[in-house]
Amino acid sequence: xxxxxxxxxxxxxxxxxxxxxxxxxxxxxxxxxxxxxxxxxxxxxxxxxxxxxxxxxxxxxxxxxxxxxxxxxxxxxxxxxxxxxxxxxxxxxxxxxxxxxxxxxxxxxxxxxxxxxxxxxxxxxxxx
Amino acid sequence: xxxxxxxxxxxxxxxxxxxxxxxxxxxxxxxxxxxxxxxxxxxxxxxxxxxxxxxxxxxxxxxxxxxxxxxxxxxxxxxxxxxxxxxxxxxxxxxxxxxxxxxxxxxxxxxxxxxxxxxxxxxxxxxxxx
Numbered sequence: 001x002x003x004x005x006x007x008x009x010x011x012x013x014x015x016x017x018x019x020x021x022x023x024x025x026x027x028x029x030x031x032x033x034x035x036x037x038x039x040x041x042x043x044x045x046x047x048x049x050x051x052x053x054x055x056x057x058x059x060x061x062x063x064x065x066x067x068x069x070x071x072x073x074x075x076x077x078x079x080x081x082x083x084x085x086x087x088x089x090x091x092x093x094x095x096x097x098x099x100x101x102x103x104x105x106x107x108x109x110x111x112x113x114x115x116x117x118x119x120x121x122x123x124x125x126x127x128x
Numbered sequence: 129x130x131x132x133x134x135x136x137x138x139x140x141x142x143x144x145x146x147x148x149x150x151x152x153x154x155x156x157x158x159x160x161x162x163x164x165x166x167x168x169x170x171x172x173x174x175x176x177x178x179x180x181x182x183x184x185x186x187x188x189x190x191x192x193x194x195x196x197x198x199x200x201x202x203x204x205x206x207x208x209x210x211x212x213x214x215x216x217x218x219x220x221x222x223x224x225x226x227x228x229x230x231x232x233x234x235x236x237x238x239x240x241x242x243x244x245x246x247x248x249x250x251x252x253x254x255x256x257x258x
Contacts, residue, residue, distance in 0.1 A: 027223065030216050037213050041206065044172065045255045048193060048202075052186045055179050068176075075169065082162050110173055117176035124180075 022081060029078040033071075040071040060125035065118050072114040080107035151233035154240055158215040161208035168205025171198065206251050211244035 043064045050058060059065050083103040091099050148156075171193065178189035192198050218236050221227050227236055 027220065030220060034213060034217060037209060041209070041251055042254075045251070045258065048255070052179055052183060052190075055186075059176065059179075072169065072173065075165075079162070079166065079169075086159060086163065110169060113177050114173045117173070117180045120180040121176075 022084070026078065026081055029074050029081070032074050033078060036067065036071045036074060039067045043067050056121045057125045059118055059121040060123075065122055069115060069118050073111055076107040076111050080104055083107075149230075149234065150237040151230075154215060154237040158212060158219070161212040161215075165205055165208050165212065167201055168208070171201055171205075203248070203252060207244055207248040210247040210251070211240065214240045214243050214247075 047055060047058055047064065059068060080103055084100060087096055087099045087103065175186075175189045175193050178185040193202070218227065218240060227233060
């Protein structure tokens with residue numbers, strides 16, 4: 001007989017020694033992306049084809065800027081955690097560590113690039 | 129032979145001789161579309177960064193985005209995004225224990241395929257008329 005509750009047995013365990021936190025993070029970001037995906041597609045659909053100045057004005061506005069920033073941030077965090085599942089399935093030892101590091105660096109580089117571009121568009125097109 | 133029950137045991141399905149059910153294909157395709165979406169987001173983010181870099185950089189990126197290569201990448205990404213979204217929603221239901229039966233999974237698989245194609249066509253129509 002085990003004098004331990006099921007919750008206590010599950011906490012902090014699993015192959016990653018972190019319980020279900022990875023799965024829960026994917027669930028939360030997935031729900032956010034269900035809302036963000038249609039909004040982002042509409043935003044990007046209106047942006048493609050604009051000349052440069054109009055494009056910068058467009059993403060400098062709050063709605064297109066915020067939706068795009070949220071989509072890239074939440075999307076790439078979901079991507080980093082999603083590739084982690086694939087990496088854990090197909091890579092071992094050093095290759096696994098290298099793949100995880102590359103995935104995390106790449107994901108945050110894409111986020112930084114998008115945020116920089118959106119911030120610069122917002123600040124250079126402020127109508128005073 | 130000691131084992132008289134030789135022909136009656138369950139066998140592990142070997143991938144090379146096992147015809148995958150539609151639910152297996154749609155599950156595998158969820159992972160493939162999720163990873164392939166990196167092409168679309170990199171193209172879009174490169175295009176945004178090029179816009180703030182200067183007119184020359186933007187001319188190159190905008191030409192790629194509006195070329196037939198850009199169209200293939202972005203239209204493909206739109207389908208991958210809708211497919212991954214619908215399959216992801218199904219995964220949330222799977223997590224809640226809903227739709228795990230063989231027949232239900234078969235039906236939801238075809239719904240995801242049809243739904244993703246329909247939503248992609250709708251997106252492209254909205255893009256070209258809007």
